[in-house]
Amino acid sequence: MSLRGRAFIAGAFEHPLRTIPDKTVAQVHAEVAGGALADAGLTFADVDGYFCAGDAPGFGPLSMAEYMGISPTHIDSTETGGSSYIVHVQHAAEAIAAGHCKVALITLAGLPRSSGAGIAGAGRFGNSPEVHFENHFGMSIVAGYAMAARRHMHEFGTTSEQLAEIKVAASTHAQHNPNAFLRDVVTIEEVLASRMVADPLHRLAGCVVPAGGGALVVVAPEIAKSLQRHCIPVLGTGTGVKHVDNGRIDLTHTAAVQSGPRAFAEAGVSPADIDYASIYDSFTITVLVALEDLGFCAKGEGGRFVADGALQAPFGRLPFNTDGGGLCNNHPSNRGGITQVIEAVRQLRGEAHSAVQVPDCEIALAHGTGGNLATRMGSSTLILGRSL
Amino acid sequence: MTAPFLPLADVETTVENRPFWDALRNGRLDLPYCAPCSAFVWYPRAICPACHSGNDIMWRTLPGTGRVYSYSVVAKGSGRWKESGPYVVAYVQLDSGLVGVDGPRVLTNIVGDQPQQEVKVDAAVRMIIDSDVKNDAKLGDVVRNLLRFTLV
Numbered sequence: 001m002s003l004r005g006r007a008f009i010a011g012a013f014e015h016p017l018r019t020i021p022d023k024t025v026a027q028v029h030a031e032v033a034g035g036a037l038a039d040a041g042l043t044f045a046d047v048d049g050y051f052c053a054g055d056a057p058g059f060g061p062l063s064m065a066e067y068m069g070i071s072p073t074h075i076d077s078t079e080t081g082g083s084s085y086i087v088h089v090q091h092a093a094e095a096i097a098a099g100h101c102k103v104a105l106i107t108l109a110g111l112p113r114s115s116g117a118g119i120a121g122a123g124r125f126g127n128s129p130e131v132h133f134e135n136h137f138g139m140s141i142v143a144g145y146a147m148a149a150r151r152h153m154h155e156f157g158t159t160s161e162q163l164a165e166i167k168v169a170a171s172t173h174a175q176h177n178p179n180a181f182l183r184d185v186v187t188i189e190e191v192l193a194s195r196m197v198a199d200p201l202h203r204l205a206g207c208v209v210p211a212g213g214g215a216l217v218v219v220a221p222e223i224a225k226s227l228q229r230h231c232i233p234v235l236g237t238g239t240g241v242k243h244v245d246n247g248r249i250d251l252t253h254t255a256a257v258q259s260g261p262r263a264f265a266e267a268g269v270s271p272a273d274i275d276y277a278s279i280y281d282s283f284t285i286t287v288l289v290a291l292e293d294l295g296f297c298a299k300g301e302g303g304r305f306v307a308d309g310a311l312q313a314p315f316g317r318l319p320f321n322t323d324g325g326g327l328c329n330n331h332p333s334n335r336g337g338i339t340q341v342i343e344a345v346r347q348l349r350g351e352a353h354s355a356v357q358v359p360d361c362e363i364a365l366a367h368g369t370g371g372n373l374a375t376r377m378g379s380s381t382l383i384l385g386r387s388l
Numbered sequence: 389m390t391a392p393f394l395p396l397a398d399v400e401t402t403v404e405n406r407p408f409w410d411a412l413r414n415g416r417l418d419l420p421y422c423a424p425c426s427a428f429v430w431y432p433r434a435i436c437p438a439c440h441s442g443n444d445i446m447w448r449t450l451p452g453t454g455r456v457y458s459y460s461v462v463a464k465g466s467g468r469w470k471e472s473g474p475y476v477v478a479y480v481q482l483d484s485g486l487v488g489v490d491g492p493r494v495l496t497n498i499v500g501d502q503p504q505q506e507v508k509v510d511a512a513v514r515m516i517i518d519s520d521v522k523n524d525a526k527l528g529d530v531v532r533n534l535l536r537f538t539l540v
């Protein structure tokens with residue numbers, strides 16, 4: 001069953017703050033939920049589907065349904081790290097198409113030091129079967145991504161300067177986002193001069209981790225028709241899983257090689273049709289590899305593809321992350337995903353900042369990479385349209 | 389016993405991976421091998437992820453040599469590793485010791501006396517069993533081992 005046109009994003013809301021004192025994680029989930037519902041012109045009473053991931057406290061959807069006073073007929077707590085919320089849009093569209101719910105709410109919230117508190121938090125990994133073969137070597141998250149970057153450089157000649165272009169583009173966009181955590185435009189030289197955290201990745205090659213949150217409301221076509229708000233149709237969805245593969249891990253690709261083609265096929269479009277792309281940017285290398293895997297360029301050509309401001313809005317070859325992305329704007333609880341979808345919705349509604357609004361933006365892509373590039377990951381690709 | 393190169397860890401062995409840790413204690417690198425699939429199983433476990441059978445899994449000793457598949461020099465560790473750094477995290481592609489069979493790529497550290505800038509992709513390495521003795525209130529002195537590598 002194709003999901004094309006079977007569900008619409010009616011509400012999208014990003015918490016405006018990056019420091020949220022004196023609030024709990026549950027409270028921020030509820031606040032962003034209220035924001036997205038208000039954006040759609042709906043209320044908590046309309047919600048019959050609820051989706052959250054490992055950042056939700058307690059028993060996840062059960063705890064949060066109680067906190068928010070909702071009684072959903074459909075719940076889902078799929079956990080794939082930062083790509084979870086893009087998977088949730090796919091699952092919400094599936095549930096709506098199956099008639100299991102009509103108004104699906106998706107929430108993400110994080111406060112510093114809150115990550116790992118919930119259903120799939122850090123404690124969960126203690127009994128993973130691989131834990132004693134991976135966790136005792138000081139492999140920080142950034143070291144894993146650094147090894148992916150190193151191998152890409154070795155096989156394809158990718159350079160640190162090319163990776164830095166990605167941060168430069170994100171920072172160029174973030175200057176226009178008054179809520180962005182980092183608003184200063186940086187140069188390639190400044191990225192390369194920043195502290196080396198895990199060779200070859202510098203401090204400015206990684207994302208920010210502020211407090212924050214976001215929410216989406218996905219609705220059935222008949223609900224979308226009844227609302228005043230510009231609702232964004234889901235055109236295509238795809239999920240992929242990649243892992244160590246019995247010791248044969250290839251660090252130069254991600255599970256986007258699976259999720260991308262599935263989403264493009266369902267939408268009936270190709271990479272050349274994409275006017276705007278939100279690409280998960282936990283690190284600069286995450287973007288570069290995803291661009292190749294999604295088919296925006298050939299494998300190994302990512303470094304050349306991102307050069308010369310290609311990712312810069314509004315007139316680059318592929319304007320990306322016009323909110324500043326995870327590299328500059330927001331990445332609460334070590335997770336993006338939902339912010340990728342929110343900015344794609346803004347672009348398709350024509351509500352991005354005027355300095356970065358892509359003219360005639362008709363088809364947008366939001367792509368998430370969760371987990372770790374160096375071990376196991378869930379990738380999710382979502383293609384959205386201005387109209388059906 | 390000399391001090392370990394980098395922090396060691398309390399390892400909880402399971403019925404699935406105990407032969408790996410027993411071999412390491414005896415100076416060997418042993419991995420499960422599925423004969424019908426002609427493939428090593430990584431990480432060590434009781435069921436081959438290719439044929440989903442555990443019946444034909446046997447443990448084989450590998451030569452303990454390999455090549456760097458990728459690596460990163462980490463400036464400074466965190467948590468238990470906060471006193472460590474710079475140190476090298478790497479994937480090492482193990483030599484299988486069998487013709488026509490690839491060894492797995494394993495996460496590890498490159499340690500030893502050679503300068504870290506000599507670590508390169510494809511550099512030849514050999515295993516070091518990094519060890520210490522930890523005094524446990526209940527168990528007494530416990531020898532702890534991890535599989536690490538050094539440049540050849």
Ligand SMILES: [Zn+2]
Pocket residue numbers: 422423424425436437438439440441
């Ligand atoms: Zn087998």
